[in-house]
Amino acid sequence: MKTTAKAKAATQNACKLCNPLGACLAFRGIEKCVPFLHGSQGCATYIRRYLISHFKEPVDIASSNFNEDTAVFGGSHNLQLGLKNVTLQYKPEVIGLATTCLSETIGDDVDMILRDYEKLFPDTKELPLMIHASTPSYQGSHIDGFHAAVKATVEKIAEGGQKENLLNLYPNMVSPADLRHMKEILEDFNIPYVLLPDYSETLDGGPWDEYHRIPKGGTTVSAIRKSGKASASIEFSSVLAANKSAAGYLEKKFDVPAYTMTLPIGIKQSDVFFELLEKLSETPLPEKYEDERRRLVDAYADGHKYIFEKKAIVYGEEDLVIAITAFLTEIGITPVLCASGGKSGHLKKRLEKIVPNIDNTDILVRDGVDFVDIEEEAKVLKPDLLIGNSKGYTMSRKNNIPIIRIGFPIHDRFGGQRQLHLGYRGTQELFDRIVNTILEERQNSSPIGYTYQ
Amino acid sequence: MDKLEILEGRKQSVFEKNKDVEAFDISCETTSLSGSVSQRACVFCGSRVVLYPVADALHIVHGPIGCAAYTWDIRGSVSSGPELHRLSFSTDLQEMDVIYGGEKKLYNSLIELIDQYTPKAAFIYSTCIIGLIGDDIDAVCKKVSAEKGIPVLPVHSEGFKGTKKDGYKAACDALMKIVGTGSTEGIGKHSINIMGEFNLAGEAWIIKKYYEEMGIEVVSTQTGDGRVDDIRRSHGAALNIVQCSGSMVKLAKMMEEKYGIPYMRVSYFGIEDMSKALYDVASHFSDNPAILEAAKNIVRREVGEIYPQLMKYRTALSGKKAAIYVGGAFKAFSLIKALSSVGMDVVLAGSQTGNKDDYEGLKEMCDEGTVIVDDSNPVELSKFVLEKKADLLIGGVKERPIAYKLGIGFCDHNHERKIPLAGFVGMENFVKEVYQSVMSPVWQFAPRKGGKS
Numbered sequence: 001m002k003t004t005a006k007a008k009a010a011t012q013n014a015c016k017l018c019n020p021l022g023a024c025l026a027f028r029g030i031e032k033c034v035p036f037l038h039g040s041q042g043c044a045t046y047i048r049r050y051l052i053s054h055f056k057e058p059v060d061i062a063s064s065n066f067n068e069d070t071a072v073f074g075g076s077h078n079l080q081l082g083l084k085n086v087t088l089q090y091k092p093e094v095i096g097l098a099t100t101c102l103s104e105t106i107g108d109d110v111d112m113i114l115r116d117y118e119k120l121f122p123d124t125k126e127l128p129l130m131i132h133a134s135t136p137s138y139q140g141s142h143i144d145g146f147h148a149a150v151k152a153t154v155e156k157i158a159e160g161g162q163k164e165n166l167l168n169l170y171p172n173m174v175s176p177a178d179l180r181h182m183k184e185i186l187e188d189f190n191i192p193y194v195l196l197p198d199y200s201e202t203l204d205g206g207p208w209d210e211y212h213r214i215p216k217g218g219t220t221v222s223a224i225r226k227s228g229k230a231s232a233s234i235e236f237s238s239v240l241a242a243n244k245s246a247a248g249y250l251e252k253k254f255d256v257p258a259y260t261m262t263l264p265i266g267i268k269q270s271d272v273f274f275e276l277l278e279k280l281s282e283t284p285l286p287e288k289y290e291d292e293r294r295r296l297v298d299a300y301a302d303g304h305k306y307i308f309e310k311k312a313i314v315y316g317e318e319d320l321v322i323a324i325t326a327f328l329t330e331i332g333i334t335p336v337l338c339a340s341g342g343k344s345g346h347l348k349k350r351l352e353k354i355v356p357n358i359d360n361t362d363i364l365v366r367d368g369v370d371f372v373d374i375e376e377e378a379k380v381l382k383p384d385l386l387i388g389n390s391k392g393y394t395m396s397r398k399n400n401i402p403i404i405r406i407g408f409p410i411h412d413r414f415g416g417q418r419q420l421h422l423g424y425r426g427t428q429e430l431f432d433r434i435v436n437t438i439l440e441e442r443q444n445s446s447p448i449g450y451t452y453q
Numbered sequence: 454m455d456k457l458e459i460l461e462g463r464k465q466s467v468f469e470k471n472k473d474v475e476a477f478d479i480s481c482e483t484t485s486l487s488g489s490v491s492q493r494a495c496v497f498c499g500s501r502v503v504l505y506p507v508a509d510a511l512h513i514v515h516g517p518i519g520c521a522a523y524t525w526d527i528r529g530s531v532s533s534g535p536e537l538h539r540l541s542f543s544t545d546l547q548e549m550d551v552i553y554g555g556e557k558k559l560y561n562s563l564i565e566l567i568d569q570y571t572p573k574a575a576f577i578y579s580t581c582i583i584g585l586i587g588d589d590i591d592a593v594c595k596k597v598s599a600e601k602g603i604p605v606l607p608v609h610s611e612g613f614k615g616t617k618k619d620g621y622k623a624a625c626d627a628l629m630k631i632v633g634t635g636s637t638e639g640i641g642k643h644s645i646n647i648m649g650e651f652n653l654a655g656e657a658w659i660i661k662k663y664y665e666e667m668g669i670e671v672v673s674t675q676t677g678d679g680r681v682d683d684i685r686r687s688h689g690a691a692l693n694i695v696q697c698s699g700s701m702v703k704l705a706k707m708m709e710e711k712y713g714i715p716y717m718r719v720s721y722f723g724i725e726d727m728s729k730a731l732y733d734v735a736s737h738f739s740d741n742p743a744i745l746e747a748a749k750n751i752v753r754r755e756v757g758e759i760y761p762q763l764m765k766y767r768t769a770l771s772g773k774k775a776a777i778y779v780g781g782a783f784k785a786f787s788l789i790k791a792l793s794s795v796g797m798d799v800v801l802a803g804s805q806t807g808n809k810d811d812y813e814g815l816k817e818m819c820d821e822g823t824v825i826v827d828d829s830n831p832v833e834l835s836k837f838v839l840e841k842k843a844d845l846l847i848g849g850v851k852e853r854p855i856a857y858k859l860g861i862g863f864c865d866h867n868h869e870r871k872i873p874l875a876g877f878v879g880m881e882n883f884v885k886e887v888y889q890s891v892m893s894p895v896w897q898f899a900p901r902k903g904g905k906s
Contacts, residue, residue: 010562011518011545018519040581040612041485042495046523049850058854060831065487066613071585078487085460085488089832101517102581102613105551137517138551138582208858209900211457211835394526394539 013371013394015315016341018137020098021047022146022173024061027096027131029179029197030153031218034092036062038079038110039100054409055176055203055417057215062086062095066102075108080117083130090213092128094221096149104136129221131156141342143317146173147237147244150196154246157221158228160254166226167193167280168233168256170246172263172319173408176204177420185423188288189281194223194230196246204417228254232280234273236263238322239344262350263319263422266327267296270424292424299428300331303435306453308332310438311362311381315339315374315388316407318347318367324387324406325363326354327427333434334362336381343368371395385437390416402437406430457836462486466827468812470819479812481827484616490830492778492851493805495612497580498524499620502868503700504576504608504627505538506530506651507679511572513542515559515590516580520612521545528868529653532678537572546582556588563597563605573681574604576627584611604631604681617780618699618806625704628675628684632708635682637689643738644670644690646714648705649697650721650875652677653868659876660721663731667747669738675701688712692737694719694730699781699806720783721875722883723791724759728752755877762881763795766888771796773891776843778826778834778852779866782807782815788847788866789818795884800841803829831855839901844891860899862890 020037024047027035037044044063051059064075064082083095099110110132121127133152135145150170171182179200186193201217227233233247233256240260242248247258259280264273270293274285310333314324318340325335340347347367352358358365364377375395378386386392386403390410396403410416420426439453459467465480485491497514501524504512508530514521521543532538544550544558563575575597577590590607598605606627610620645664650657657677664671672690673683693705693716705716717737719730731752735745775797777785782804789799802815803826815825824837835855838846846856849867856863864886866874874883900906 009544009558009565010513011521011543012566013525013541014518014522014543014545016518017522018517021519036488040495041491041493042498042612043519044490045492045494045498045851046519050523052850052854056854056857058831058858060490062488062490063485065485065491066581067484068614071581071613081486082488085462085486086490087488089458089460089489089830100581101519101546101551102585105582105585136548137519138546138548141518207860207899207904207906209906211832211839211855211859213457213832391525 008373011370013391014341015339015370015374015391016141017050018142019135019140019145019148020100020137021050022142022144023096023098023133023135023149025051025173025199026146026149026153026197027098028059028202029199029218030094030096030224031220032092032214033094033096033218034060034062034086034090034214036064036082036086036095036097037100038064038075038097038103038108039066040102041065043100050409053411057203057205059203060090060213064103071102071106074106075103076113076116079108079110079113083117087128092214094129094131096153097130097132098135098145098149099133100135101137104134129157143173143319143342144244147240151244151246151249153196153224154227154249157224158250158254159225160228162229163231164226164229165192166230167191168227168230168247168250169193169195170233170235170237171195172236173317174263174422175408175417175419176200177418178422178426181420181423181425185277185289188286189277189283191277191281194227195219196224196227228256230256232257232259234259234261234276236261237319238262238350239318239346241344262326263323265323265421265430266330266427267293267300267424268330269323269326270427273423289424292428296424296428296431299431303431304332306435306438309334310385311336311383312385312387313337313339313374313378313381313383315386315392318342318344320407321347322350322354325351327430329355331431333385336362336383337364337366337374337377339366339369339374339377341369375399384441385434402441404433404437457832459833459836460486460489463489463833467833468816468825470816470823470825471821477813477816479809479825479827481812482618482808485828490832491828492830493617493828495617496615496620496623497578497610497612499617499700500578500608500610500624501620502528502651503621503624504676506532506676507574507576507681507684508532508538509535509573509680510537511542511566511570511575512538512578513544513562513566513575514578514580515544515555515588516546516582518543518545520578520580528651529871530651530677530868531655533658537570542566551582551586554586554588555583556590556593559588559590559593560597563593564600567597567601567603572603574606574631576606576608578608578610580610581612584614604634606630616806621700622703625701625707628704629707631681631684632704633685633688633712635685637686640672640686640689641670642691643668643741643744644672645692645694645734646672646687646690647674648693648695649701650674650677651697651868654871654873656721656873656875656879659873659878663751663876664734666751667731667735667744668741669734669744675704688714690714692716692734694734696720697781698783718783720787721879722784722787724756724794724877724880725790726787727875727877727880759877759881763884766884767795769888769892770884773797773844774800774842775845775847776801776834776838776841778803778829778846778848780805780849782811784866785815786818789815791880791883797845799823800843801826801837803827835859845887860896860901860904862887862893862896864890
């Protein structure tokens with residue numbers, strides 16, 4: 001299906017965030033790492049606030065805190081002072097440094113500044129490891145920053161050598177619950193693994209008796225170091241270019257075979273994932289997951305009539321949109337609009353792999369859109385459901401369309417960090433929520449209010 | 454766990470009130486220390502918070518997407534009519550715009566958005582990058598204003614050019630350009646502007662009702678539930694009353710200088726300060742004794758209504774310890790009094806933007822041993838609440854997880870609150886919220902209260 005919408009000059013109610021946010025999130029998934037933004041104080045504070053509102057956890061992000069002199073004379077002094085202070089205060093083993101529009105535009109040579117800083121410490125034991133990701137806010141969106149940080153981390157730390165029985169998993173920007181699920185699966189397959197990033201504990205942890213400057217958890221540096229010796233990498237992404245991906249880098253540099261696949265949501269995509277694990281581990285699918293799959297197939301049967309030919313608008317990061325589209329098409333829901341604020345240029349091509357001949361279907365694909373664009377389409381398409389992050393609530397309320405909140409951010413509901421999306425189990429949760437949303441809608445709008453469904 | 458230390462560069466911003474400290478010379482009103490993880494945002498944030506509630510104006514953020522995305526519908530400033538302020542508009546600058554300049558995109562965006570939304574005025578916020586690429590936004594604003602016939606006001610809020618306070622100034626400068634452009638016909642002599650009141654959860658309406666009941670005409674509320682036309686004629690008021698003085702005293706001073714309108718500082722938090730805010734205004738209009746009579750009646754009635762409840766809470770809260778870390782120091786004064794009225798002791802009083810006089814005042818008000826701090830950070834705040842054994846932390850979104858992680862009650866007294874805390878009814882809400890958090894049985898599981906860690 002084709003859109004008749006015309007391009008706008010301004011972005012209204014953006015369906016994306018800026019590049020440095022993604023980098024900060026990824027850096028939170030490395031053990032003993034403090035994210036550090038080279039830019040204005042506001043960048044760090046706004047991003048902290050945005051992340052805290054979703055994860056409900058302390059998120060400390062340092063800033064070099066530019067002032068007018070910094071902008072004129074360069075950020076070297078502020079950055080070095082900031083590194084020194086953050087090291088004193090947080091005692092990190094790693095500092096994950098991401099740039100902003102400000103530092104990128106004045107043209108700071110961050111690598112050189114870091115080298116100069118390192119020279120000040122002849123005893124390198126006093127120095128945290130410093131990773132630098134280039135994340136100018138005027139390029140791409142938060143998901144690009146996320147991948148940039150993961151790739152920069154691997155580039156900085158990974159070493160090659162004799163191959164080991166080890167799997168790298170680059171899971172994309174998923175929830176702490178998803179990360180925990182991935183670890184459980186890999187452990188059940190008995191595969192030694194390096195999951196990067198892993199903020200399952202740092203952004204969804206327990207109570208403290210003392211303040212933890214850096215919460216425990218995260219992928220260790222020693223594990224990341226070994227990722228060049230892994231026997232394979234799996235990367236969940238449909239649109240990420242090989243030259244921007246950690247798995248792509250490791251394949252090129254250390255001959256670690258890269259398996260790139262769509263996020264495993266839905267039976268078919270989860271099958272791909274589990275079959276890949278069976279192959280790489282030479283272990284058959286553990287019974288537990290056979291059971292989960294069986295229950296899911298059974299649930300599809302039990303729920304199919306409630307949802308068949310319902311129309312949904314799916315929005316969010318391109319990779320998530322593609323994965324959800326794959327899932328919806330296997331349960332009989334029509335994704336009438338697949339929309340993303342991101343613009344890799346690959347969204348439609350990748351969707352065509354799932355839905356051949358997409359132009360001749362009822363599915364409209366739009367990238368680089370904002371929520372006002374999506375709302376305009378919604379008025380014409382009249383969907384039964386919106387599926388995406390909580391920022392769709394504004395249009396949901398205005399147009400009276402139920403919203404199913406998934407992904408990031410979820411700012412107006414509780415427990416977004418514990419929401420599962422991946423594998424048979426995550427699909428089951430999503431499926432149940434979708435069916436229940438439809439049932440609730442039916443029940444509320446019915447003059448009778450049936451007590452059985 | 455090693456000891457939490459305060460950074461060398463921060464030591465002059467932290468004081469503990471006791472007899473040993475003779476010289477109290479707190480360092481404040483400076484930019485944040487690089488690497489300290491300040492809880493402050495930036496210049497842009499200061500401007501955005503002051504202007505945001507003007508509900509019939511277009512607020513367009515000129516820069517890359519982040520600044521607009523992170524401030525979309527960020528405050529609980531409610532409107533009784535138009536809700537244009539709840540939408541997020543950005544020029545969403547891309548790399549090519551940064552190279553070739555963003556003026557054209559700004560111009561096109563403004564024309565497009567003004568045509569679409571027909572606002573009464575437009576505020577154009579400059580972000581960091583505009584200060585570098587040298588867009589002449591004043592010229593663009595002038596041009597669009599001439600073409601569209603509405604005020605189009607540049608707000609010079611480049612994030613790195615100072616602190617949040619400089620953003621307040623930039624916002625006041627923009628407002629001052631509208632003040633005086635409307636007719637003052639029909640405005641009576643007992644008239645006021647309510648300034649520095651942002652109508653969070655409808656607070657401005659509560660306050661306005663009190664003054665109107667006293668027979669006082671409210672010409673404008675700035676900027677809560679704000680309207681451009683009201684601001685235009687606000688120079689016709691006889692008196693400006695300013696809450697949140699850090700943000701809007703500047704405008705009151707400009708109005709005093711240009712239009713001879715006197716101003717007074719007030720606070721609406723707690724019984725004592727709320728009553729004073731009514732009595733002070735009544736004294737100003739002493740030519741009409743009925744106003745004072747009415748004020749007395751309101752205070753008598755309202756206090757009578759909430760008193761029994763407060764006494765109930767007082768029994769439970771008496772002797773509990775509170776830590777306060779808020780944006781403006783003036784609010785801290787009120788909170789100390791309000792907490793004291795229910796028997797609570799304040800063990801920490803800090804703010805993001807206080808000045809020397811404010812901190813001197815806080816020192817006078819507080820008991821021995823109270824920590825007084827400017828521009829603090831998570832590590833310091835944690836250290837203080839732990840050392841001082843606080844039962845409650847009052848702050849904003851970024852402080853909340855610190856409290857909860859450590860098993861401490863929390864009250865959001867920042868711009869995200871959904872319950873009015875101003876006015877007499879607000880005092881009851883405030884104490885109720887404090888009670889509900891401090892007395893919750895969930896803390897029995899917190900490690901600091903004997904639960905497992």
